[in-house]
Amino acid sequence: MMSLKPSERGAALLSVLLMVAVLAVIAATTLDRLALSTKLAGNGNALSQARMFSYAAESIASARIEDLIARDAAQTTLAGNWLGREQVLPIPVGTATATVKDGGNCFNLNSLVTDAENRFLASAAGQDQFVSLMVVLGINENVARPIAAAATDWADTDGASLPNGAEDDAYRGNEMPYLPANRPFAHPSELRAVRGVTPAIYAKLRGWICALPDASLSPLNVNTLLPEQAPLLAMLFPPGKLSPVAARSYLAKRPANGYGSLIRFWESPELAALEPTLPVRGQVKLTSKYFLLDTQVSSGELVLEGEALIVGSPAPAHVIWRSWGEKE
Missing domain, CATH: 3.30.1300.30 (GSPII I/J protein-like)
Known part of the structure; x- marks a missing residue:
């Protein structure tokens, strides 16, 4: 058996130690990956x-x-x-x-349009109610009207901008360009992409808006509309015509077993004096x-x-x- 010189024995030992260190690193990395894979699998199952x-x-x-x-x-x-x-x-x-x-007790973003044989056209009534809601929530009317117009252009199927509205050209110049959907809203979060809707404005609106599958005025059930949802009742009328305080007071007086009939709901002096339009009378419901x-x-x-x-x-x-x- 050939004996090694002291210097050679030192080099061999160093090689062995280096191999042990490399194997230790490989083993540690493998165990970490195994632990991560196990955790990911567990999270996936959970x-x-x-x-x-x-x-x-x-x-x-x-x-x-x-x-x-x-x-x-x-x-x-x-x-x-x-x-x-x-x-x-x-x-x-x-x-x-x-x-x-x-x-259904919300502002239906898809009420901004009407369905005309699978073509979605702008609804003036829906825009007016959206403006009224925004004003009640503390958004300036001069800011609210362009937002309502732009949101209508987002949901209608034509490419022509409404007055103060926004179609393709309004979004092409953005830092990250995109185009309006030109179809009804699928989810209320889409409103964030509409021109003029800032994070602060969206935060004010988020709890009051929805995207129902019907392109019709919001089907408010006055039997389940809570007093704290008074802005939704106030939005049925032009800005300032029905104050949230008056709307809240009226909802708080609702009969315990519901109104029973829409005649009973509308015949009160507070609402009758407001002369609600036929579309408004039609959108108010007793059922959900x-x-x-x-x-x-x-x-x-x-x-x-x-x-x-x-x-x-x-x-x-x-x-x-x-x-x-x-x-x-």
Whole structure:
């Protein structure tokens, strides 16, 4: 056996130590990647499970909405304390809650247009109500009118700008150019892309707007419209004609079992003196068709927030869109 010189033995030892160090780094990297892969797989499974629980909440809510509507086909009221009440759902792991709201008590962005044989044309009534709502919420009327016009141009199908509106040319010059949709709004968050809508303005509007699948004036159910939603009643009239304070006071006096008839709602001296137009009289309802479901599923570190719009009638009740994540 050939013996190594001391210097050669030192070099061999150094090589071995270097190999051990390299192997240690490879092993550590492999373990880190394995741990990351395991965590990602676990998160993926938890997310899938949370979504399944969210689907289950939608099914439960749809069944209860059908029962609510079937209870009294003539009117939907607050009976049963269903509106806005957080319901805890039993699930095997974690927690889940669901809250149902009246999905029609909002300004329908798609009321800015009317459906004329699959062509969407500007609606003056919808624009006026959008302006009234913005003014009630503290947005200057000179700012509100161009926003209403631009939002109408966003949803109508022609390429011609309304006075103070905005079509293709208004967006091509942006730092990041884009074009208006030229179709009805699919989600209220689209309004952020409309010319003139700043983050501050959108923040004021977010809780008051919706994007219903019907291009018609907002179907306000005055049996479920809460006093704190008085701006929605005030928006039915020109700016300044019905103050939010007066609207809130009137809604607070609603009969406990609902109005029973629209004649009873409109015959009060406070509203009769305002001379509501026929379109306004027609959009006010005693029943609800759309319901907004908010869900939250928590499992360990995972929290999944969901939102779904449910159509309650005609039966069966069904989801027409859903979204997950932080609300826009």
